[in-house]
Amino acid sequence: MSDLLELKNITKTYSRGLLSRVSTIALNNVSLKLESERPTIMTVAGESGSGKTTLAMLLLGFITPTSGQILYKGKDIHTLRGEERMIFRREVQAVFQDPFAVFNPFYTVDHLLTVPIERFKLAKSKSEARDIMYDSLSAVGLRPGDVLGRFPHQLSGGQRQRINVARALVLRPKLLVADEPVSMVDASLRANILETLRGLQKNYGVSIIYITHDLTTAYHIANSIIVLYRGNVMEAGSVDNVIKSPQHPYTSLLIDSIPWPDISRKWGETAIKVRESDIAEQTAIGCRFSSRCPKVMDKCKQSPPLFRLSEHQAASCFLYDQHPSIEPEKLSDLLPV
Amino acid sequence: MTPVLQVKNLQVSYYTDAGRARALDGVNLTLTAGAKLGLVGESGSGKSTMALAMMRMIKPPGRIEGGQVIVDGTDLLTISDEDMLQARLSKIAYIPQGAMNSLNPVIRIGAQMMDAIKAHQDQSTSDWVSPAEMEKRCKQALESVDLKSTVFKMYAHELSGGMKQRVCIAISILLRPKVIIADEPTSALDVVTQRQVMETIDRVQEQIGAAVILIGHDMGLMAQFVDKVAVMYAGRLMELSTVEQMFTDPKHPYAQALIRSLPNLENKGVFNGIPGMAPALLQLPGGCAFHPRCIKAMEICTTLRPEPVTLSSGQILECHLYSENA
Numbered sequence: 001m002s003d004l005l006e007l008k009n010i011t012k013t014y015s016r017g018l019l020s021r022v023s024t025i026a027l028n029n030v031s032l033k034l035e036s037e038r039p040t041i042m043t044v045a046g047e048s049g050s051g052k053t054t055l056a057m058l059l060l061g062f063i064t065p066t067s068g069q070i071l072y073k074g075k076d077i078h079t080l081r082g083e084e085r086m087i088f089r090r091e092v093q094a095v096f097q098d099p100f101a102v103f104n105p106f107y108t109v110d111h112l113l114t115v116p117i118e119r120f121k122l123a124k125s126k127s128e129a130r131d132i133m134y135d136s137l138s139a140v141g142l143r144p145g146d147v148l149g150r151f152p153h154q155l156s157g158g159q160r161q162r163i164n165v166a167r168a169l170v171l172r173p174k175l176l177v178a179d180e181p182v183s184m185v186d187a188s189l190r191a192n193i194l195e196t197l198r199g200l201q202k203n204y205g206v207s208i209i210y211i212t213h214d215l216t217t218a219y220h221i222a223n224s225i226i227v228l229y230r231g232n233v234m235e236a237g238s239v240d241n242v243i244k245s246p247q248h249p250y251t252s253l254l255i256d257s258i259p260w261p262d263i264s265r266k267w268g269e270t271a272i273k274v275r276e277s278d279i280a281e282q283t284a285i286g287c288r289f290s291s292r293c294p295k296v297m298d299k300c301k302q303s304p305p306l307f308r309l310s311e312h313q314a315a316s317c318f319l320y321d322q323h324p325s326i327e328p329e330k331l332s333d334l335l336p337v
Numbered sequence: 338m339t340p341v342l343q344v345k346n347l348q349v350s351y352y353t354d355a356g357r358a359r360a361l362d363g364v365n366l367t368l369t370a371g372a373k374l375g376l377v378g379e380s381g382s383g384k385s386t387m388a389l390a391m392m393r394m395i396k397p398p399g400r401i402e403g404g405q406v407i408v409d410g411t412d413l414l415t416i417s418d419e420d421m422l423q424a425r426l427s428k429i430a431y432i433p434q435g436a437m438n439s440l441n442p443v444i445r446i447g448a449q450m451m452d453a454i455k456a457h458q459d460q461s462t463s464d465w466v467s468p469a470e471m472e473k474r475c476k477q478a479l480e481s482v483d484l485k486s487t488v489f490k491m492y493a494h495e496l497s498g499g500m501k502q503r504v505c506i507a508i509s510i511l512l513r514p515k516v517i518i519a520d521e522p523t524s525a526l527d528v529v530t531q532r533q534v535m536e537t538i539d540r541v542q543e544q545i546g547a548a549v550i551l552i553g554h555d556m557g558l559m560a561q562f563v564d565k566v567a568v569m570y571a572g573r574l575m576e577l578s579t580v581e582q583m584f585t586d587p588k589h590p591y592a593q594a595l596i597r598s599l600p601n602l603e604n605k606g607v608f609n610g611i612p613g614m615a616p617a618l619l620q621l622p623g624g625c626a627f628h629p630r631c632i633k634a635m636e637i638c639t640t641l642r643p644e645p646v647t648l649s650s651g652q653i654l655e656c657h658l659y660s661e662n663a
Contacts, residue, residue, distance in 0.1 A: 047527035048498065156615065157380060186379045186554050191598050191610035213527040216557075216600045220608070240605075257532040259557035261599040263584050267532055267561050 002074035004036035004174055004207060005059070005092075009329065010068035012054050012231075026054040028231040029068075033332035036073070036174065039207040040337040041198070043218040043239065045254070046228035052211045055228075056179045059209065060094055090120050093168035097180040099160035103152035109163055110148055113137075116170050136169040139204070140196045158189030165196055169204065176200065179211045194221050215258055219243045224312075224335035227251050230288040233306065233328070237313030238336045248315040250289045287317070295319060312336050340407075341515045341548050342368040342391075342429075347404035349383075349390050349572075351618075352397075358618035360386040360399070362572040365645070368516065368548040375559035375580070376552045377595070378569035379615045384552045385434070387569070388518045391550075392431050393421050409515050427457050430509035430547075432502075432519040432538075439505060440493040446504055447489035450475040453511050478507040481544065482537045499530035503537055513545045520552045535562055556599050560584055568592045571616055571626035574645070577653040588648070589656050590631045625657065633658060 010030045015023040030051075034040065046052050057063045058070060061077045070077050072088050080088050096102055103112065113133045116122070123129035137144045140162040152160060161181060168176055178197060182190040198221050200206045212218055218225055219239050226236045227250065235248040246252045257267065287293070290300040299318045306314045307323040314326060314334050326334070349361040360383045368374055378384050389395050391406050393413055406413045408428045413421060425431070433439045441449055454471045466474075476486040482503040493501060502522060509517055519538060523531040539562065542549050551563055559566050559580065566583040568576045568591060576589040587593045597609045613630035616622055622629055628638040635657060643655045 047529055189379075189610065191600070191608035195608045195610065215528070220600050220605060254528060257528040259528075259531070259535075259555060259561045260601070261557040261560050261584065261596075262601065263560050263580055267536070 002036075003033050003071070004073065005034040006069075006071040006074075007032045007058075008069045008071065010055075010058060010065045010070065012051075012058060012063070013066045025231050027051045027058070027065075027228075029328050030055070030228075030231075030233060031068075031329045031331060032226065032335075034175065034207050034209075035337065036207075038337045039201050039205045040224065041201050041208045041210055041222045042335065043210045043212060043222035043225040044228060045212055045215055045218055045225055046234075047213055047254070049230065050228040051231040052213075052228060053179060054231075056094070056177050056209070056211050059175075059177050060092060061088070086120070090171045091174040093171055093173040093176050095161070095164045095168060095176065095178045095181045098184055099157050099164060100152075100184070102164060103160060105152055107151075108148075109150055109152065109155070112163065112167055113170055116167060120171060122170070132170055133166075136166040137163075139169055139199070140166045141192065142166065156189070157185050158192060161185055161193055162196055165193070165200070169200065169206075172204075173206055176206050176208045177211070178208055180213070181210075182217060183212070183214065190217065197221060215243055215255060223337055226331075226335075227254070232288050232303075233316055233331065234289065235313070235315040235317075236306075236331055237310075237334055241310065241313040247309055247313065247320065248289075248317045249293045249295050249319075251315075253292075306331060308334065339369070340367045341370045341409055342366070343405070343407040344391065345405040345407070347387070347390055347406065348402040349386050349395055349399060350402055351399045353619070356619050359621070360572050360618060361390060363404070364569075364572075364574050366567065366574070366577075368550070370515070370548055371543070371546050372548045372565065373542070373563040374548070374550050375563035375566045376550055376569060377554055377556060377559060377566060379554065381571075381615050381618065382569040383572040384554075384569055385520055386572075388431065388520050388550070388552055391516075391518060392425060392429060394431075423457060426453055426509070426514060427512040428514055429516045429518065430512075430514040432505050432509050432517065432522050434521045434524060440501055442493050444492075445489070446491050446493065446496075447472065447475060450478065450489070450508055450511060453508055457512055474511065475507075478511050479504070481510070481541055482507045483533070497530075499526055499534055502526065502530075502534050506534070506537055506541060510541050510545055510547075514547055516548050516550070517542065518550045518552070521554075522551070523558070524553070524555075531558070538562075556595060568595065571618065571621055573626065573655055574653070575627065575655050579651070582650060582652055588652055588654050588659060590633045590658070591627050594630075594632075625655075 008031055010027055012027040013023045013025050044052050044055055058065055064078055077088060114129060117129045117132055123132055134144045142162055147159060182193050185193060194217055197208055201208055210222055222239050225239045225242050227234045229250050235242055235251045242251060246255050286301040287304050290296045297318060304316045304318045305325040306316045306328060307320040308314050308326045309320055309323055312334055344364060344366040347361050347364045351358045351360055376384050390401055395401055401414060413424060451471050476489055479486055479488050484500060484503055523534050563580055565579050567574055570591055576592045587596050594611045598611055616626055624640045625638045625643055628634040637657050643657045643660060645653050645655050646659055647653050648659060
C-alpha cells in the first residue's frame with residue numbers, strides 16, 4: 001500500500017528579483033509521510049517566517065518545490081493530469097486562516113457548498129445535493145436551518161470557519177490542510193472548531209495537517225508535531241514528548257513564551273536572548289537558530305543533523321550529539337499516528 | 338490614591354438601517370496610576386468600541402450618547418475638538434490592533450514620530466522644542482522599546498511585525514500619557530514576539546507610571562500581564578475582579594465558562610466551548626443578555642436586567658445570582 005502523502009526532501013527557495021542572488025530558503029530538505037490506512041493529525045508549528053504556510057501551499061500544489069518531490073498516493077502531484085488531478089483536487093482540501101476573507105459577500109452560504117458538489121458531480125439530483133449539504137453541516141455541529149440561505153455577514157467568525165470545514169467535508173477528502181484555522185476566531189469558539197476537526201479525523205477518517213503557531217491547541221488535537229524554524233526541522237515527535245519535555249532550545253523558547261492562562265505560571269523563566277532587530281541577516285550556514293540560541297556552541301556553525309532522542313522524539317541540535325543521528329527521510333517513522 | 342481614569346455610565350450606540358445597536362450600555366470603570374486592566378470579551382462585546390469611545394474616535398453611524406470619561410480631572414467628552422486633539426497622546430494614548438497597517442508606508446518612522454510631538458506643541462508658550470531635541474526624544478523612545486535608534490530613519494516595510502508594533506508603543510509613550518489603551522496589540526504576532534511586545538509595554542508603563550488597559554480575548558495573556566480583569570458581554574461589564582480572583586474563583590457564569598474553555602496541559606483533548614453564540618446587538622435578549630447561554634439562568638434573568646453589585650471580596654458583578662449579596 002502506498003502512502004497517502006509523501007514529501008521527499010522538499011526544498012523551496014524564493015529568489016528576490018531577477019538579478020539578485022539573494023534568495024530566501026523557505027523550506028530546507030523537509031521530508032514527511034502520511035499513511036492512508038491510519039488517519040492522523042499532524043501539527044506543523046513555528047513562528048512567522050518558519051515556512052509553515054509555504055509547506056501548506058506546496059501540499060496543495062499551489063507552488064512547485066525547488067527540489068524534491070511531493071507524492072500523493074505514489075504519484076508526483078505535479079505530473080497528475082485529467083482524472084487523477086481531479087481526484088487529487090477533491091481529496092486534498094484546505095481550511096485557511098481568515099474566515100472573513102474567503103467568502104464572496106454577494107452569495108449565500110449555499111453557493112459555497114453547492115459549487116463543489118456541482119463541479120465534482122457528487123450528486124445526481126437536487127435532493128441528493130441537499131442531503132450532502134445537510135450531512136456535512138451537521139457533521140461540523142451546525143444546524144442547516146440556521147445557516148443555509150444566509151449571507152456571510154450574517155454569520156459569526158466561528159460559524160464561517162465551521163462552514164469552511166463543512167465545505168471541505170462535502171468532498172469527502174482524505175487530507176485536510178488547516179492553515180491556522182482558529183487564530184482569528186474568538187478563544188471561546190476555538191474549542192468548538194478544534195472539536196470539529198478532531199471529529200473529522202475520528203469519524204470520517206480524514207488526515208489533518210494542522211499548521212499553527214499555537215502550541216496549546218496543537219497539544220490538544222494532534223498526535224505528532226514538527227517544529228520548524230526558518231525552513232528547518234528543529235524538533236519533531238509525539239506531542240506529549242515535544243510539548244511536555246521540549247529538548248531543542250527553540251522549542252523551549254516557544255513553549256516558555258506561551259501565555260499560560262495560569263497565574264502561577266508566569267513568563268520569564270528563560271529570557272529572550274537576542275531581539276530580532278539584532279539579527280542582521282539570516283544565518284546562511286550552520287544551525288539557523290544559533291544567533292538566538294542561549295546555549296550556542298562553536299559546533300553550531302555547522303548544520304546539525306537530526307538526533308533521535310527517544311522512540312518518538314528527535315531534535316536537530318548538537319546538544320544531543322551523543323544520540324544516534326537519523327536521516328531526514330526517516331523522520332516520519334518516529335512520528336506516532 | 339486618586340484615580341487617573343474614571344469612566345462613568347458610558348453609552349454608545351450605532352444607528353444602522355436595521356435599527357439601533359447598543360454597543361456600550363452603561364459601563365463604569367476606575368483606574369489608578371500604574372494599574373493594569375484587562376478588558377476581555379468575544380467579538381462584538383464592545384471592547385473596541387469602549388477604546389474608541391474613550392479616545393472620542395467613534396465614527397458615524399456610531400454616537401456617544403452619554404456618560405463621562407474623566408482623565409486626570411478633565412471630562413474628555415465635554416472638551417472642544419481642538420482640546421481633544423491635544424489630549425490624545427498627551428493624556429490618553431491608543432495602540433491600535435493591526436500595527437502593520439497603522440504606520441504610513443511612505444514616510445520615515447522618525448518623521449511620523451516627530452509629527453506627533455509637533456502636533457502637540459503650543460506655539461504661544463515658551464516650552465518650544467527644537468527639532469534636534471525632538472529627534473533625541475524620539476530616539477530615546479525607540480530605545481526604551483528595545484529598537485535601535487537607526488529605526489528612526491527607516492520605513493515601515495523594513496521592519497517586522499513585532500518591530501512595527503513596538504514603534505507604535507514608542508509613539509504612544511512619546512508624550513507620557515496618563516492612560517494607554519492597547520487594543521489587541523499582539524493579535525497578529527506569534528508567541529515569542531508577543532511576549533517581547535508585552536514585556537516592552539510592561540516596562541515602559543512602569544517607567545512613565547501610566548495606567549494601561551489591555552483589550553483582548555486571550556485569557557492567557559491576561560493572566561501574564563494584568564492586575565485586574567473586566568469581562569464584557571453585549572456592551573455590559575459582567576464581572577470585574579483581580580486576576581487572582583478571576584482565575585481561581587470567577588463568579589459570573591459567563592466568566593466561569595470563559596475560564597473553563599481555556600486549554601491547559603492537564604486535560605488533553607477536553608474541550609469546553611461555550612455553547613450558543615454571542616447575541617446580535619440589534620436584537621438583544623431581554624433581561625440579562627447572557628441568559629440564553631447561561632447554565633444557571635433563572636426566571637428573573639429573562640425579564641430583569643441585573644444591576645452591578647460589589648461583593649465583599651471587591652469583585653463587581655452584574656448577575657442575579659449575587660443580587661442579594663450586595
